[in-house]
Amino acid sequence: MFEKEYDVIVVGGGHAGAEAAAAAANMGSKTLLVTMNLQTIGQMSCNPAMGGIAKGQIVREIDALGGYSGIVTDKSAIQFKMLNKSKGPAMWSPRAQNDRMRFAEEWRLMLENTPNCDFYQEMVNGLLVENGKVCGVKTSLGIEVRGKAVVLTNGTFLNGLIHIGEKQFGGGRAGEKAATGITEQLLDFGFESGRMKTGTPPRVDGRSLDYSKMILQPGDAIPEKFSYTKTKTLKTQRDCHMTHTSALVHDLLKEGFDRSPMFNGRIKSIGPRYCPSIEDKINRFADKDSHQLFVEPEGWNTVEVYVNGFSTSLPEDVQFKALRSVVGFENVKFFRPGYAIEYDYFPPTQLKHTLETKLVENLYFAGQINGTTGYEEAASQGLMAGINAHLKLNKKEDFILKRDEAYIGVLIDDLITKGTEEPYRMFTSRAEYRTLLRQDNADLRLTPKGYEIGLAGKERLKRMEEKQEKSNAFIKFFEKTSVLPEDINPILESVDSALVKQSDKMVKAFSRPKVTMNHMLQLKSVSAFVEENSLDREVLEQTEVQVKYSGYIAKEKNNADKLHRLEDVKIPENFDYSKLKSLSYEAREKLEAIRPVTIAQASRISGVSPSDISVLLVFMGR
Structure with missing residues (x-):
């Protein structure tokens, strides 16, 4: 064969x-x-x-x-x-x-x-x-x-x-x-x-749900897409919806905790921290009376619905009884129950x-x-x-x-x-x-x-280079072109930004916090440049980010350099991480368990973020 x-x-x-x-x-x-x-x-x-x-x-x-x-x-x-x-x-x-x-x-x-x-x-x-x-x-x-x-x-x-x-x-x-x-x-x-x-959560029959009781979750008015190739953007979209669990739902779920494989020892392995089951949420966040549920259609034509946020391994009868107490799910029919897998x-x-x-x-x-x-x-x-x-x-x-x-x-x-x-x-x-x-x-x-390496084709490279060239040219246009007060002030006034008294380069007005590309496109010279050079949405977005966030990018690189220079800072033995309330819960948990000797070692622990490292450095006067 x-x-x-x-x-x-x-x-x-x-x-x-x-x-x-x-x-x-x-x-x-x-x-x-x-x-x-x-x-x-x-x-x-x-x-x-x-x-x-x-x-x-x-x-x-x-x-x-x-x-x-x-x-x-x-x-x-x-x-x-x-x-x-x-x-x-x-x-x-x-x-x-x-x-x-x-x-x-x-x-x-x-x-x-x-x-x-x-x-x-x-x-x-x-x-x-x-x-x-x-x-x-x-x-x-x-x-x-x-x-x-x-x-x-x-x-x-x-x-x-x-x-x-x-x-x-x-x-x-x-x-x-x-x-x-x-x-x-x-x-x-x-x-x-x-x-x-x-x-994974149960899948249910969308025909048995009352969407009028739920909160509508539509897609973007002007949807984008993922691929940089010539795939099409959506012309029509399907809505999602949101509802919530309640104290009653939680009580009904708790009735099955003694039969839960998570709590009776059958499941010994660790599940995803940031996508917990509904029973884990109730157990870990006992002070919360409700949790969000996102009701997501499985396709264009199918009636099958995915109940995002209700992942569970509880007995099927407990799942069903509790879900029927969720607003909009009073008459729900199951396609299949949720389950856990090791x-x-x-x-x-x-x-x-x-x-x-x-x-x-x-x-x-x-x-x-x-x-x-x-x-x-x-x-x-x-x-x-x-x-x-x-x-x-x-x-x-x-x-x-x-x-x-x-x-x-x-x-x-x-x-x-x-x-x-x-x-x-x-x-x-x-x-x-x-x-x-x-x-x-x-x-x-x-x-x-x-x-x-021979994976992305010439057409991809050509599209990328064209996007980069057009974006660079547009940035230079903003840096070199001046704008009169009478043209830019109405825009600045509309966003409660200080008015200007003399003409200046466009890039200065564009760099202001509340001024967006849509505002700049109101200027005739800008819209004319866009039209003459056939600039698409990708180029406009790239240009806006580069103009408005260049300072942040430079600052980030500088901060990264500082962090590298402080890699060998020692952490005192028996350091009490509970004193640092600015640390994330996960960071405190991991640092207490692993007890790193240096900041460098701490930074390599999964779940300890750069911001957590910054908190440690600040505490140590660095």
Whole structure:
């Protein structure tokens, strides 16, 4: 069946596996994607959405390098929102609701149209390893497939165990069996493994909900998109809604706590801190009488609805009774109950920055096998593993992104240098240089690198260079062009900004806090420049950020330099972190447990942010 030897074999067809296969194949490697079910390639196992805080930046970065996630998201989106627009541009984060079925379909079709990419449906239950180097995989039917490099992207399937109340059964996802054999073999090779937990909410019948009692959550009036290619923006969108739990709902849920696998000891592994189950929220935040629930449609035409915020592993009867007490859910019908799943992972400190394992040559790990959570985090790791597998086989230099170059660089560096004992999720606060790592400039940062390694095509590079040239020209226009008081003062007056008495360069007025690009476009000379040079929304946004935030960017670089110079500041022994109320709860918890000796060591602890380090430095008079 497999006469030829593949260059790269990718095990698993989730977000990590799909990106790994696409990257390796597009760079020229003969690639085989082996998965247990070809109908679930790119499956959204949990919420039907891509992006969000910091995650949206990752999707843009994947796209800028030449990956597929941004394109697939745009093609299957049903709603788009730019989050955090009230904050600075470093915090702006794109997020899309997606049609779950179309998302998986688009991934499958894009991979099928990728040269060099073959497919095979079966469980891989072993690796072929000779002299410390991987040389293929073995399937459950006993078939051996030879390959020069293997990328493992097993998600939650490695010895997966599903929990619903007191019931538990093997599975990697509802309705799909767990994968066995790989963990045991890796342990024999000397790898260290652990267990993690994640969960998912019930899916319900949208026809049984009363949306009139909920708060409408529409998409942006002028939606953007993820990909820097010529994908289309949404013309129509589907609404989401919001409702809340209540004290009554919490009391009903508490009735099942004695049968909860989280509280009766059945689940011993750690779940995602920032995406807790509803029972965990009630337990941890006992002072709160309600929590938000986001009611998200699963697609354009389906009536299935995802209840975001109600992740649970409580017994199905408890889930149902409690959810029926939520406003708008009084007559709810279940499609399927929520559940928790435990699975094997391998602490990522066992990897190199290329995501190749230290113990077995040419073997790469990507996604939840490394202890991360989230589609976006998984996809970015898959992309980097696929890239580096191809580069190594072709004796080319490793492709490693630095922390000041991409969120992907922050993610991988955190995993490799700090490890993680709980499911790792990306946040803007994890990046020291987040003003540099914005969603609007991912193409400027990364497309030249993607082109250089042979993944991003010439058309992408050309579009990026054109955007940069136009933006630079527009910035120079603002710096060189003067504006008269009678032209600029009406704009300044409209935003309660001090009026000017003489003509001055436009850039000075534009740099004022409340003055936006839309205000500047009211000036005839500006609108004429835009029209003459055919400047699109991307160029306008890039120009505005560069003009208005250049000082912040310079300040951030300066602060980073200072932080580097103070790396060796010692922390007193038995230091009492509870005295520092400005530290985040997670930072205090981690610092107390690990007791770092220096600021440098503290800064490498997962969950201790740059702002937490600043608090420590200020306290020490530095």
